[in-house]
Amino acid sequence: MKKFASLFLLILWSSIAVAQGLSDKEKEILNRVDANHAEALQFLETNVNINSGTMNFDGVRMVGENYMEAYDKLGFETSWISQDEVNRAGHFFAEQQGSQGKKLLLIGHLDTVFEEDSPFQEYEVLNDSVAAGPGVNDMKAGNVMILYALKALKEAGAIPDAQIIVALTGDEEKAGSPISKSRKDLVEAAKRSDVALGFETASGFSYATVARRASYSWKLEVTGKQAHSSGIFSENTGAGSAYEASRILNRFYEELQEENLTYNVGVIIGGNEVDYDDETIRGTVSGKTNIVPKKTIAHGGIRFLTQEQGDRAFQKMKGIANENLPQTSAKITFYEGGYPPMEPTEGNMQLLEILSEASRDMGLGKVEAYDPAKRGAADISFVANYVDGLDGLGAMGRGAHSPQETINLDTYKELTKRAALLIYRLTQK
Ligand SMILES: [Zn+2]
Numbered sequence: 001m002k003k004f005a006s007l008f009l010l011i012l013w014s015s016i017a018v019a020q021g022l023s024d025k026e027k028e029i030l031n032r033v034d035a036n037h038a039e040a041l042q043f044l045e046t047n048v049n050i051n052s053g054t055m056n057f058d059g060v061r062m063v064g065e066n067y068m069e070a071y072d073k074l075g076f077e078t079s080w081i082s083q084d085e086v087n088r089a090g091h092f093f094a095e096q097q098g099s100q101g102k103k104l105l106l107i108g109h110l111d112t113v114f115e116e117d118s119p120f121q122e123y124e125v126l127n128d129s130v131a132a133g134p135g136v137n138d139m140k141a142g143n144v145m146i147l148y149a150l151k152a153l154k155e156a157g158a159i160p161d162a163q164i165i166v167a168l169t170g171d172e173e174k175a176g177s178p179i180s181k182s183r184k185d186l187v188e189a190a191k192r193s194d195v196a197l198g199f200e201t202a203s204g205f206s207y208a209t210v211a212r213r214a215s216y217s218w219k220l221e222v223t224g225k226q227a228h229s230s231g232i233f234s235e236n237t238g239a240g241s242a243y244e245a246s247r248i249l250n251r252f253y254e255e256l257q258e259e260n261l262t263y264n265v266g267v268i269i270g271g272n273e274v275d276y277d278d279e280t281i282r283g284t285v286s287g288k289t290n291i292v293p294k295k296t297i298a299h300g301g302i303r304f305l306t307q308e309q310g311d312r313a314f315q316k317m318k319g320i321a322n323e324n325l326p327q328t329s330a331k332i333t334f335y336e337g338g339y340p341p342m343e344p345t346e347g348n349m350q351l352l353e354i355l356s357e358a359s360r361d362m363g364l365g366k367v368e369a370y371d372p373a374k375r376g377a378a379d380i381s382f383v384a385n386y387v388d389g390l391d392g393l394g395a396m397g398r399g400a401h402s403p404q405e406t407i408n409l410d411t412y413k414e415l416t417k418r419a420a421l422l423i424y425r426l427t428q429k
Contacts, residue, residue, distance in 0.1 A: 022361055022421075025158055029424055030362070032152035033417045040148040040416070041409075043070070048123035048133035048140050053115030054174040060089035063110045063140075067092050067168060070147055074154050076166070081185050086176030091185060092168040098161040101427035105165045105193040105387065106150075107186070107379050108143040108394075109172030111135075113401050120403040129410045136407045142199030142394025143168055145412075149420035162427035165189045172379050179338075183382045190383035195351065195426055198380035198391030199419070201400055203370040205411055208355055209392035210348040211372035212381050213260060213303040214310055214341035218317070218334045219278065220248060225327040226272060226294040238327020240292035242270045248330060249298060251320045260305035260373050261313055270296030302334075305372055306343045339377035340384065344369070347388030351426075355390060358421040364414060393419055 022030070047066055052059040061080070068078045071094035081091040092110060112135030114120050123133035133140075146166055153159045167186050169175075176182035190196060203209065224241035231237035239247075249265060256263065269276055271287030274295040287293050304310040314334050321330040342348075349369070356367040370392060380391045395415060397407040 025156065026361075026421060026424065028156045029152050029158050029420050030417045032155045033148060033413065033420055036148055036151055036155075037413050037416075040144055041412075043147070044136070044141055044144045045123045045133075047144070048136050049121075051114065051116050051118075051121055052111050052135065053113065053118065054088070054111040054171050056116050057089035059116070060110050060170045064090065064092040064168065064170065067094070067110075067143070067147065070151075071166065074151060076164075083170060083176050083182060086171075086178070086182045088171040088176035088182060090170050092166075092170070093185065093189070094166040096159070096162065096164045098159075098163045100161040101429050102194040103163040103165075103192065104423060104426060105167060105189050105196040105383065106146045106423075107196060107198045107383075107391075108139055108146055108166070108168045109379060110143070110168050110170050111173050112138070112140070113173045118403075120405070125409075126406065129408060130406050131409055132404070132406045134405060137201045137395055137397030137405050138400035139200050139394050141397070141407050141412065142201065145394055145416045145419055146199050148416055149423055152417075152420050153424055158424050159427050163193070164423075164427075165193060167379075169379055179382070183379070186379060186382055187386065190386040193387050196380055196383050196387045196389040197393055197419075197422070198378060198389065199394040200378050200380075200391050201394050202392050202396045202415065203375065205396060205415070206359075206365060206367055207370040207392065208352055208367050208390050209342075209372070209375055210352050210369045210390060211305060211344035212339075212342040212375055212377055212384075212391065213305050213372055214307070214339055214381070215301060215303050215377040216310070216334055216336060216338040217299070217301050218263075218332060219300075220245065220298040220321060220330060220332045222248070222270075222296045222298075222328060222330045224292060224294055224296075227292045229290040229292055232292050235326065237292055239325035240294075241296040241328060242293045244325045244328035244330060245270060245296035245298055247325060248321050248332075252317060255320070256313060256316060258309075261303070261309055262373075263300060263302040263313070263317075265298050265300040267300075268296070268298045301338075303377075304341060306341055310341065339381040342372075342381045342384035342389060342391070344372065345388065348390060351388050351390040354425055354429075355393075355418070355422050358425060359418055362414070362418060362421065364418065393422070
């Protein structure tokens with residue numbers, strides 16, 4: 001009986017712990033989000049109506065200037081980081097110094113995939129619940145969410161001594177090369193932080209992203225012996241580069257498939273004379289139906305969840321490429337210039353739990369981890385090695401990267417409040 005009673009008490013205690021509710025300070029923060037919401041939507045519209053396609057440097061800078069003005073008003077130290085060196089517009093950073101609680105890095109991007117020649121240029125409210133616009137969801141509304149969450153926190157006097165860095169990159173959709181230069185400032189900010197929060201578009205009201213897959217590229221170069229086709233398969237002529245490339249790719253297809261690992265052949269080109277450019281992903285080829293082809297190139301991408309999974313796949317692909325058919329040879333190269341993985345670490349899961357608890361305390365239900373296989377890589381991937389991270393905290397919407405891109409206005413205010421509450425609670429830990 002005693003055992004039963006203590007078990008009952010434990011259950012009661014844990015349900016109280018789960019629904020601890022909101023403190024007066026937290027209620028004040030959420031009220032400030034309410035009070036500023038119309039202004040936030042106006043700021044969103046203003047910024048969506050400025051074209052900031054990645055290669056429209058003036059437009060990216062103009063959106064950056066709007067943020068600079070807004071963060072200056074909030075009392076943050078602001079800076080524009082030129083990216084002339086990598087032929088991009090630059091990044092906007094804002095920082096408040098402090099020492100209380102977790103040190104936070106809040107990540108957004110100023111650019112969109114819609115360049116100046118796109119027909120999709122304007123913000124348009126379609127009805128009470130939906131607005132359309134280029135980059136409205138990916139991720140201008142996310143940037144606005146960061147600003148108005150922080151504005152509410154500042155107005156409520158809730159974060160007087162917290163270190164917060166806001167990083168809005170200017171080239172997320174088409175990062176400047178090399179990455180070591182274009183992401184240097186982001187990585188340095190992460191090294192001074194404990195937690196990174198990414199405000200890329202939300203995958204639903206009840207989901208956040210604790211992991212993102214890495215994205216690398218690979219190139220397979222196969223060489224065969226040029227000879228008259230009548231001799232193909234003979235000891236002297238062998239299989240030719242086309243059969244050998246087919247063998248390798250087919251074995252990739254048959255033997256590598258596993259959860260969270262995908263690998264795509266983007267381009268394949270083969271024949272006798274092959275001229276292929278990795279950068280532009282274009283080539284020319286010539287051959288004859290009666291010549292065994294000398295050269296075949298396949299160029300593709302590979303995505304994986306953990307470095308261990310990636311390394312294992314690289315090894316297996318190399319092994320398959322080395323078991324050559326007669327009179328052929330093959331070489332596979334992996335290019336690590338892409339996005340590293342954001343692995344589903346314990347620390348990331350703890351952040352998700354804090355978000356989920358904040359959500360329940362607001363009466364919005366729990367938040368769960370989104371399937372990483374369904375999300376692409378993002379800027380948070382570059383800092384995942386240095387901090388705990390959570391992404392997908394931005395606005396909900398549809399059709400990112402398409403002319404049908406929209407934002408869901410019904411959930412936007414609640415998501416902004418939830419983000420503000422998450423930021424606040426992290427600065428109290
Ligand atoms: Zn984005």
